[in-house]
Amino acid sequence: MADKLEVEQRWPELFTKLSVIQRNAVWQSLASAWHEGWLPNREDVENLTDRAQGAIDSAEYRRRAHAAARRRVVVTSR
Template identity: 70%
Template sequence: MDDKFDIEERWPELFGRLDAVERNAVRQSLASAWHEGWIPNREDVENLADVACGAIGMEEFLRRAMAMARRGSGAQG
């Protein structure tokens, strides 16, 4: 696990469009998972920020998550 949780410093462009409440929600969600050993990538952060600010709905968020999972497992379809 990385020693420092610097998610906003790594991808500030993903947080710039969020208001304070949305930014905190995204940061807290990611921090919680990070403390459990998960290290998010840019796509993970972008998807969570997109749903937090209303750019996408939950259905699209879940579709993206499933597509990422399939790519990660090597599955097709």
Template identity: 60%
Template sequence: MFSAEGQRFDIEERWPELFAQLDASQRRSVLNTLAADWHEGWEPNREDVENITDLVRGAIDQDEFLRRSDAAAERRRKGA
């Protein structure tokens, strides 16, 4: 899959270990979500992908996902 700018959507190839514990349905759901965000201009990073795959496979709950997401956004806002 390629963006309008010719960039390749290769998240699963970058971090295969994050997808290894997902079943086929979970994997497809995560990739569809990430691809939609990517097409809207989001730049993939390992931390965000890990948080989403952790949520989908049940390793964390929604509250922990939001806590992690908020903390990551705050770090990025501060330039850390």
């Protein structure tokens, strides 16, 4: 695991439309997952920031998350 969670530095464009409250909520979610061993990737961060700013609803967020999980299972099971 990396020493620092630097997703905003890696993908600053994903955070530009977030309010302070939205940014804090996103950071809390990302930090929690990171401390559990999750490695940040752009797709997951983009989905979370899209949801936080209201660009997508909960159903679309779940659809994207499930699609990403299915792709990762196929890739890792080969």
